[in-house]
Amino acid sequence: MTATPGTPATPPYPPPSAHRARHARSALRDTLSLLVLPLLAAPVLAASFAGGGTRRWFGGRAESQRAEAQAAKDAAAAAFYELDTAQRDLRISVETISAVDDSAAARRAVSGFEALGNRIDEVSRQYIEAVDAHDLDRDDLEAGSAARARAELTAAKDELLRVRQELDRFGGSLGPLLGKAETQLARLAPAVERARQSLLAASNALDAVREKNLRADDLAARLAALSPELTRLNQGAGQHGVQATLERAERVQREAGTARAEAERLPERAAEIDHRLVSLRTRAQALTTRAGQVEPVLSELRRRFAAACWQDLQQVPGLASENVRQAELKLREAQTARDAQRWADAASLLSTVRALLNTTDDAVSAAGDRLTRLNAVQKDPRAEIERSRFAIRDAQRLAMTGRTTPDPRHARPLDDAVARLERAIGTLEERHPDYWHFLTETEGVRQTVARVVAQIREDRGHGH
DSSP: OOSOOOOTTSOOOOOOOHHHHHHHHHHHHHHHHHHHHHHHHHHHHHHHHTTOOOOOOSSSHHHHHHHHHHHHHHHHHHHHHHHHHHHHHHHHHHHHHHHHOOSHHHHHHHHHHHHHHHHHHHHHHHHHHHHHHOOTTOTTOOHHHHHHHHHHHHHHHHHHHHHHHHHHHHHHHTHHHHHHHHHHHHHHHHHHHHHHHHHHHHHHHHHHHHTTTOOOHHHHHHHHHTHHHHHHHHHOHHHHOHHHHHHHHHHHHHHHHHHHHHHHHHHHHHHHHHHHHHHHHHHHHHHHHHHTTHHHHHHHHHHHSOGGGTGGGTTHHHHHHHHHHHHHHHHHHHHHHHHTTOHHHHHHHHHHHHHHHHHHHHHHHHHHHHHHHHHHHHHOTHHHHHHHHHHHHHHHHHHHTTOSSOOHHHHHHHHHHHHHHHHHHHHTTSSSOOHHHHHHHHHHHHHHHHHHHHHHHHHHHTTO
16 A cells, blocks of 8 residues: 555556545545535525424534544645655655665665555555544534544544654655765766767768778777667666666767777878888898998907907897898788788787897997997007096095995995906906906996995985
């Protein structure tokens, strides 16, 4: 049993019971009776004075009790319909929450409303039974019956009002949940429309790309995969739920936006790959020429310096030749991928070509740089020595700044660096000096000194 009759303007509810229909007819009949009462009063009074009737229509205890019972009945009817309206309005709010929110709080709201519904059914039943139990229109209504009717109808009204208060308090507690649900519902239509527009924009961008003879098959496949999602969006939240529809709309908008951006960038990407193909092909040709110059450099290194100065460079000519060969092979594969508009494959192959050429460039450059450095130190090693000694002295001054004795953590590695430099200088006095060893040692000394300087500055930055 429920206090909410179904209406066309709201979701379907259980129809009013036969008792409720009878009560509505009774209330209407009572109202009409009150309207026609003045018209009937005159002939009745006349008949009374003429001696044509024995009933007392006005005055007397029974008629007073009848009037009070009728007033109680009208008040109970008003409370009943107010409760019915409040329950109908709150049902819409609860259904809004349950359609959007599946949290524990939302589930508690639904179960709480169901419990209130049971309470409303109970007090509604009591009210209808009270109405049906007493016919206030009977000519022979006794004062005692009218008094009992008034008491029962008043009690029914009081119960209806108490439940109405409970319903109002419960409705007030739903404010945060209802606000959140209404916010999500307000987002729904714009989110779905944005998703549709994003798909349309992506489709238009794809058409524009195809007009430039760029197939973009992967983008077309991705957009085709979104078609079922658009169908679900069109089916609406009533079938798939508000939250799921919102998430679907946002995902469609995001993926369609990404596809559109890629489609719009595709002509630029194709031009970029074409440029890289030309650039890397030119670089490979240049490295082929440079690699041919490595052998003469190695010949001079072998002739003028100890084997330790050039042995690690022996593999450079063969490595350079093989790397360039591999790079040219990958360039041809990249060109094939580009012609087939397999953009990702083309980009990956070009990255491999670039890595091969970088390795070759470093190896070819190393041979020339080695000869240049060895020539300089053979001619005058003093510049390298002074450079290292200056670094050590500068670090020693920094270590002593603000101190009377150096910190052992700083002094020990600096002393080791001095000893290492002296040993490196001593190797220059050999009959066939290993200049490359000398250069790697002095470079190692400067690296050690740099680490000590960084440690001193870090310690002082922390207040040590």
